[in-house]
Amino acid sequence: MTQPRGCWNRSLPTMVLVLLGLLCWGSGVWAQGLQPLPDAPKIESGDTAWVLASTALVLAMVVPGLALFYGGQVRSKNVLGTMLHSLVILCLVSAIWVLFGYSLAFAPDKGGVVGGLDWVGLSGVGVDPYPKYGPTIPHQAFMLFQLMLAAFTPALIAGAFAERIRFSALLLFVALWSMFIYSPLAHWIWGGGWLGKMGVLDFAGGAVVHISSGAAGLACALALGHRRGYRTDYMAPHNLSLTLLGTGLLWFGWFGFNGGSARGANAVAIGAIVATHIAAATSALTWMVVEWMHRGKPTLLGMASGAVAGMATVTAGAGYVGPMGAVLFGLAGGALCYGAIVWKGKIGYDDALDVVGLHAVGGIIGMLATGLLASKGVNAAGADGLLFGNPAQFWTQAVAVCVTALFSFAGSYLILKMVDGLIGLRVSPEEETTGLDLSQHNERAYS
Amino acid sequence: MKLVEAIIKPFKLDEVKDALLEIGVQGMTVTEVKGFGRQKGHKETYRGTEYTIEFVPKVKLEVAVADSLVPRVIEAITRSAKTGSIGDGKIFVRDLSAAVRIRTGESGETAL
Numbered sequence: 001m002t003q004p005r006g007c008w009n010r011s012l013p014t015m016v017l018v019l020l021g022l023l024c025w026g027s028g029v030w031a032q033g034l035q036p037l038p039d040a041p042k043i044e045s046g047d048t049a050w051v052l053a054s055t056a057l058v059l060a061m062v063v064p065g066l067a068l069f070y071g072g073q074v075r076s077k078n079v080l081g082t083m084l085h086s087l088v089i090l091c092l093v094s095a096i097w098v099l100f101g102y103s104l105a106f107a108p109d110k111g112g113v114v115g116g117l118d119w120v121g122l123s124g125v126g127v128d129p130y131p132k133y134g135p136t137i138p139h140q141a142f143m144l145f146q147l148m149l150a151a152f153t154p155a156l157i158a159g160a161f162a163e164r165i166r167f168s169a170l171l172l173f174v175a176l177w178s179m180f181i182y183s184p185l186a187h188w189i190w191g192g193g194w195l196g197k198m199g200v201l202d203f204a205g206g207a208v209v210h211i212s213s214g215a216a217g218l219a220c221a222l223a224l225g226h227r228r229g230y231r232t233d234y235m236a237p238h239n240l241s242l243t244l245l246g247t248g249l250l251w252f253g254w255f256g257f258n259g260g261s262a263r264g265a266n267a268v269a270i271g272a273i274v275a276t277h278i279a280a281a282t283s284a285l286t287w288m289v290v291e292w293m294h295r296g297k298p299t300l301l302g303m304a305s306g307a308v309a310g311m312a313t314v315t316a317g318a319g320y321v322g323p324m325g326a327v328l329f330g331l332a333g334g335a336l337c338y339g340a341i342v343w344k345g346k347i348g349y350d351d352a353l354d355v356v357g358l359h360a361v362g363g364i365i366g367m368l369a370t371g372l373l374a375s376k377g378v379n380a381a382g383a384d385g386l387l388f389g390n391p392a393q394f395w396t397q398a399v400a401v402c403v404t405a406l407f408s409f410a411g412s413y414l415i416l417k418m419v420d421g422l423i424g425l426r427v428s429p430e431e432e433t434t435g436l437d438l439s440q441h442n443e444r445a446y447s
Numbered sequence: 448m449k450l451v452e453a454i455i456k457p458f459k460l461d462e463v464k465d466a467l468l469e470i471g472v473q474g475m476t477v478t479e480v481k482g483f484g485r486q487k488g489h490k491e492t493y494r495g496t497e498y499t500i501e502f503v504p505k506v507k508l509e510v511a512v513a514d515s516l517v518p519r520v521i522e523a524i525t526r527s528a529k530t531g532s533i534g535d536g537k538i539f540v541r542d543l544s545a546a547v548r549i550r551t552g553e554s555g556e557t558a559l
Contacts, residue, residue, distance in 0.1 A: 234500075235496070235498075295492050297492075299492070301493055301494050302494060338495075341494055342495050344495060354494060357495075
């Protein structure tokens with residue numbers, strides 16, 4: 001592990017201030033976007049209200065949803081550090097999204113690879129609808145909704161590097177990851193890039209959010225190495241009641257995550273929410289049954305994980321499949337994610353909170369299942385899957401799975417190695433034994 | 448005088464206490480302890496990760512009694528702490544060379 005470089009560590013707060021300064025500059029440009037054009041498409045108040053509510057729902061998934069879900073699963077000496085990861089990622093990605101991220105992901109396409117710099121600092125992103133991203137909602141509503149997805153994704157990765165990452169290294173990693181991995185991926189699939197042009201279906205982020213964070217999680221687990229005392233020390237979750245609270249908030253917010261991806265209060269949104277709820281419940285039950293048979297006891301952490309696995313699985317297909325399709329998503333998600341987590345125990349990389357097992361595996365199953373079960377009868381804007389007479393869709397989905405997983409894994413690994421060389425990824429052994437709360441933040445959760 | 452030490456299952460404490468009071472024991476000291484015997488520990492599984500908990504929570508009960516009472520104390524504890532399954536615990540008896548009641552200064556069996 002590389003020696004920590006104190007000067008880099010100390011110059012990081014300055015870098016954050018510079019970022020905020022740029023943000024203020026950006027907001028000057030942003031004010032110009034507020035002038036409505038004379039022939040603007042009509043804003044529908046119902047659609048706008050739903051997308052705004054969805055935005056707030058997804059916010060609650062990051063803080064406090066993920067903060068609680070993850071915070072409960074770490075040891076008591078790391079709970080504040082882990083919860084702070086969610087909060088700081090939310091804030092950092094918000095700033096980056098407004099400066100560059102949104103433009104790189106969603107601005108008019110450059111060669112199918114990335115969005116241009118036209119919307120840097122939200123220049124030209126006003127209240128008028130941008131028809132491609134929702135003809136009936138203000139462009140800024142779409143931007144803010146997408147900001148929450150962009151913040152949620154790296155917050156998921158935090159489960160893989162939990163209990164051992166240096167705080168400053170996390171900031172640098174997330175900033176680079178958001179700009180160079182998330183934004184291009186979002187562009188490829190949603191922003192008019194090459195995968196979207198191929199006809200890839202990813203309703204709310206099975207690939208963009210879940211496979212990408214899961215593959216990055218694997219890179220983190222490998223680049224950081226396992227926690228000290230992994231497999232010898234007692235590392236059981238310190239408070240699973242927090243984890244259950246977090247699970248409930250994730251579930252609650254997921255209605256906005258998937259429902260809001262319909263970009264309006266319409267039939268597709270209803271279908272997406274119905275599918276989300278059914279998949280979550282079925283997957284939790286499936287996990288419960290499989291674990292009960294395999295280990296002899298049904299567990300709270302198991303059912304909570306099953307619910308999250310089901311929602312990660314259904315995210316890709318939520319707006320494209322019917323209720324019975326969602327049951328299949330739930331069954332497959334619960335059973336296969338459980339299998340992945342048992343399998344992890346045999347391989348031995350330390351993905352502390354199972355980002356790979358829940359999100360990479362769930363996302364992959366979801367993307368492929370969408371290629372089987374999608375139906376134009378549910379969403380005319382989608383496509384038919386293999387079971388509805390269109391086998392090509394399945395292969396398109398498989399391409400998206402491979403591309404997303406490889407791109408995110410390789411890109412993340414590269415960024416991690418760079419951050420390691422620059423700052424050092426891990427806290428010192430002494431700091432790790434003390435815990436992140438005291439060693440990184442001079443605070444403790446339970447005094 | 449003897450000091451009878453019993454390591455028992457925590458949920459049996461009330462029954463053991465009542466059984467001891469019934470045969471005329473006046474007081475006792477109780478400590479929460481951890482340990483294992485032939486029972487060994489138990490396993491906890493958190494989403495696929497298994498931890499073996501070697502030290503199982505137990506209660507240690509100490510009673511100082513006159514020699515004459517020892518067989519009945521042992522019988523009472525054995526009867527009331529027994530579940531018949533593994534991990535019921537153990538009883539140790541050791542000699543007690545002195546006992547003093549602090550309030551009055553009495554010593555020996557009268558101090559018990």
